[in-house]
Amino acid sequence: MAFTKITEQPSLYNDLEKKSIREILEDINTEDQKVALATRKAIPQIEKLVSEIVPRMKQGGRIFYMGAGTSGRLGVLDASEIPPTFGMPKTLVIGLIAGGDIALRNPVENAEDDMERGWQELQEHNVNEKDVVIGIAASGTTPYVIGAMREARKHGILTGSITSNPDSPMAAEADIPIEMIVGPEYVTGSSRMKSGTGQKMILNMITTSVMIQLGRVKGNKMVNMQLSNQKLVDRGTRMIIEELGLDYEHAKTLLLMHGSVKKAVDAYKNASSI
CATH class of the missing domain: 3.40.50.10490 (Glucose-6-phosphate isomerase like protein; domain 1)
Structure with a gap:
């Protein structure tokens, strides 16, 4: 052709x-x-x-x-x-x-x-x-x-x-x-x-x-996104609240400690299972 x-x-x-x-x-x-x-x-x-x-x-x-x-x-x-x-x-x-x-x-x-x-x-x-x-x-x-x-x-x-x-x-x-x-x-x-x-x-x-x-999304959420501004920190915090039922400040502290939604949720669940 x-x-x-x-x-x-x-x-x-x-x-x-x-x-x-x-x-x-x-x-x-x-x-x-x-x-x-x-x-x-x-x-x-x-x-x-x-x-x-x-x-x-x-x-x-x-x-x-x-x-x-x-x-x-x-x-x-x-x-x-x-x-x-x-x-x-x-x-x-x-x-x-x-x-x-x-x-x-x-x-x-x-x-x-x-x-x-x-x-x-x-x-x-x-x-x-x-x-x-x-x-x-x-x-x-x-x-x-x-x-x-x-x-x-x-x-x-x-x-x-x-x-x-x-x-x-x-x-x-x-x-x-x-x-x-x-x-x-x-x-x-x-x-x-x-x-x-x-x-x-x-x-x-x-x-x-x-x-x-490759497992970089959970459900429909960007659980591995970089926390490069306040909007994304807030979004990540709300994802953790939805997943774990925590209050806002606790969820935000976890997020900032671990650096991503996925790591924060995994760490919390592991600690809770001990």
Whole structure:
């Protein structure tokens, strides 16, 4: 099948500058509603990837997200949210972006065109067969990502990809390609919109389901979250109250003593059973 860049096809809307603010917002919302449906169609592939990630992480493996521009930023964003949300070390989910951290705020010229740099960065992190490398690119053509995935695969490392074009060069380098086809963007070629939204949804699905499988959630609660502000201390305290029936101050003291809801509850239950 010939490779077609749906992400670059003309918008379904025209004369955007002549539209009212309300019309623009309603049109964007109409397009955004297509994203969840496109993501739903990709669930079988997402499930397959998560099923491969979990046993690797149980053996000490890591997830590496790789992307450029918006895709790279979204990978870094998802990775950065794992420690505070699930209390995991920041070394377990790693986001790499073409051009390095400076590219999070500023475009770095030609960084995404370097076919070798991505693999070099993975080697700097001592990537190995327990790890999983997931390339993210709306177009599915980013050389920085493709080169890294190709080398990773040669070294026996599982590769996945998230793209918005079917049968892309990047998907060809993935053991488990996820294709989320959202159609042309509202502003032609602006893949920070629907493609970016869909990427964020899929990244949420991957890491949240992995962390639940790894036991980092109890019931429906973030029992391992970092207590990095008063809002989270209060949330954790109320979780302990609900679980153990203690008064607020006792629950808060336990939480601050042990550092997480899970540790506090376990310690209290162990002490009570003695």
